[in-house]
Amino acid sequence: MRSINPDGSVxxxxxxxxxxxxxxxxxxxxxxxxxxxxxxxxxxxxxxVLSHIIDQKGERFVITEQGKEKR
Numbered sequence: 001m002r003s004i005n006p007d008g009s010v011x012x013x014x015x016x017x018x019x020x021x022x023x024x025x026x027x028x029x030x031x032x033x034x035x036x037x038x039x040x041x042x043x044x045x046x047x048x049v050l051s052h053i054i055d056q057k058g059e060r061f062v063i064t065e066q067g068k069e070k071r
Contacts, residue, residue: 003044004051010070017044018053018071024060 003014010018020033027045031038045061048054053067 003047004053008051010048010053014044014048014053015071017041017048018063018067021054021061021063021067024057024062026059027061030061 003011003017005011016034017030020030025033027038027041030036030045031041034041045054045056048067049056049061053064053070054061055064056062
C-alpha cells in the first residue's frame with residue numbers, strides 16, 4: 001500500500017502516521033497505535049523517509065518540516 005501518491009501528496013494513511021509522529025516513535029509503537037501489521041508500517045516508513053517527510057533518529061522516527069507541510 002503506497003504512502004506517497006505520484007503527484008507527491010500523501011495518502012490518508014500516511015497523513016495519520018504523520019500526526020502520530022509529533023513525538024518520536026518506534027515502528028512497533030506506530031504499528032500498535034495504528035492497529036496495522038508491522039511489515040506494513042515498516043514499508044510506509046521506508047517510503048516516507050525516501051520522500052524526506054520523516055527522518056529516522058536511531059530506532060525512532062520523527063516528522064520533518066517537509067512532512068509537517070504535508071499533513
